[in-house]
Structure formats: C-alpha cells, structure tokens
Amino acid sequence: MGLFQPSVLNSYLNLQDQSVITKAYKKYTKYFHNTTIQDNMDFLY
Incomplete structure (x- = not known):
C-alpha cells in the first residue's frame, strides 16, 4: 500500500508547473x- 491514495497523488502532480520542473531538471x-x-x-564512495 502506498503512502498516498493514487487520486490524491495525481491531483497534486497535476498542480505542478511543468516549466519549473523542466528548468530544475x-x-x-x-x-x-x-x-x-x-x-x-x-x-562519497
């Protein structure tokens, strides 16, 4: 079982600004x- 229900996770993912994510990536x-x-x-190794 996941930490969040899929519908809750999807609603928050859909609220993200793709241009900000692309710039950060x-x-x-x-x-x-x-x-x-x-x-x-x-x-580190």
Whole structure:
C-alpha cells in the first residue's frame, strides 16, 4: 500500500508547473552529469 491514495497523488502532480520542473531538471543534469564534478564526488564512495 502506498503512502498516498493514487487520486490524491495525481491531483497534486497535476498542480505542478511543468516549466519549473523542466528548468530544475536541466539545472540538475547540468551539474550532476558533469564528469569533472562526478570525479570530485569520489569521496562519497
């Protein structure tokens, strides 16, 4: 059983602004898919 009912989850997902999500995802991928930055994250392993 999930934490939220599917209808509640879907209603909140539909309220999200897709342009904000897209912008945030592009910012995330620009940073975390950068191989130089990934090389500096080796301390996490």
